[in-house]
Amino acid sequence: MMTALSFSVLDLVPVRSRQTSAQAVASSMALAQHADALGLARYWFAEHHNMPSVASTTPSVLIAAAAARTQRIRVGSGGVMLPNHAPLIVAEQFAALEALAPGRIDLGIGRAPGSDPVITHLLRQSGTTGDVERFPAHVQDIAAMLQPDGATVRFTSGGEYGVKATPVASGSPTIWLLGSSDYSAQLAASHGLPYVFANHFAGVGLERALDLYRSQFRPSEALTEPLTFLTANVVAAPSADEAAERALPQLRAMARLRGNKPMRVLETVEEALAAASDAQEQTLIDAMRQRWFIGSGDDVRSSLTSFAAQHGVDEIMISPVAGAYDSEPLDASPGRMQTLDLVVA
Structure with missing residues (x-):
């Protein structure tokens, strides 16, 4: 029997027309x-690089800022793209975050680069952190270094060396594996870790990923049974018409991304309504609209509840993708706040 449905937030820190990064943050x-x-369960920041409409480039910095401004909600990464970082640095950053906000930190880890090949090259110029084949070992290394006893490096010539992410840890973040493929689901299952499929981005493969994770799950010290939730792109408004308008800027941006067209800052609602989409963009927009949750608060909440029940989860992580009207303040996001208000109410 499912418990009451809870909600969380995934934030890419969107940047719209005439908005600065400071205002977006x-x-x-x-x-x-x-x-x-x-009263939402958690608030996660994504990691993306060199995208005109996304200011969420450094999850650890944003997590620290959000943790300092909140009281009880869990804050974390959705996620840290591990090939871009040395495992020790990730462990140290999140050990420090756990010390700043004990019991409230989630470390979501992904395997994708989070950007284009040029930026990926720049991210990896300083070392071999991009060794994707060592991803499973790096996850294990981070988990060990975050524990109070730390990890042990054993040399082939003999001898040992202790490594701790912080000198005297009193707790450790919860590690989640994130992904949009069978690989990530199976890895999370084999390691006994919580898992999240990137449904808000991938759109296909959800059922298979959840089945693989649940059927192959091996209990661990961290987790005795499978733990997962669903992500979803959501726009809720007092009317279906307003919701459709607020969804359009992000739909058009995602259509450009999937169509391999140059990216730009998010349009306002008025700019999106005035712009024309070509046939390819419109096809992509129509397809995405079918998978997103767009409408009045009651309709969206009902659809999300059914979606959660269908897949046997009791938490939905909302990516609130509501756009802004020209008249709305640049340092606030009334449409995104409204989405949370109407879904959670």
């Missing part, structure tokens, strides 16, 4: 505080 910090006040 301020908007997201206000949204995190709002989510905390509403």
Whole structure:
């Protein structure tokens, strides 16, 4: 029997027309505080690089800022793209975050680069952190270094060397594996870790990924049974018409991304309504609209509840993709706040 459905937030820190990065970050910090006040379960920041419409480049920095502005909500990464980082650095950052907000930190880890090949090359210039084949070992290394006893490096010539992410840890973040493929589901299952399929981005493969994770799950010290939730792109408004308008800027941006067209800052609602989409973009928009949750608060909440029941989860992580009207303040996101208000109410 399912328990009451809970909600969380995934934030890419969207940047729209005429908005600065400072204003976009301020908007997201206000949204995190709002989510905390509403009683939501967790608030995660993504990692993407060199995208005109995304200011979420450094999850650890944003997590620290959000943790300092909230009281009870869990804050974390959705996720840290591990091939871009040395495992020790990730462990140290999240050990420090756990010390700042004990018992409230989630470390979501992904295997994708989070950007294009040029940026991936720049991220990896300083070392061999991009060794994707060692991803499973790196996850295990991070988990060990985050424990109070730390990890042990054993030399082939003999001898040992202790490594701790922080000198005297009193707790450790919860590690989640993230992905949009069979690989990530099976890896999470074999390691006995919580798992999240990137449904908000992938759109296909959800059922198979959850089945693989649940059927192959091996209990661990961290987790005795499978733990997962669903992500979803959501826009809720007082009317279906307003919701459709607010969804359009992000739908058009995602259509450009999937169509391999140059990216730009998010349009306002008025700019999106005035722009024309070619046949390819419109086909992509129509397909995505069918998978997103767009409508009045009651309709969206009902659809999300059915979606959760269908897949046997009791938590939905909302990516609130509501766009902004020209008249709305640049340092706030009324449409995204409204989405949370109407879904959670």
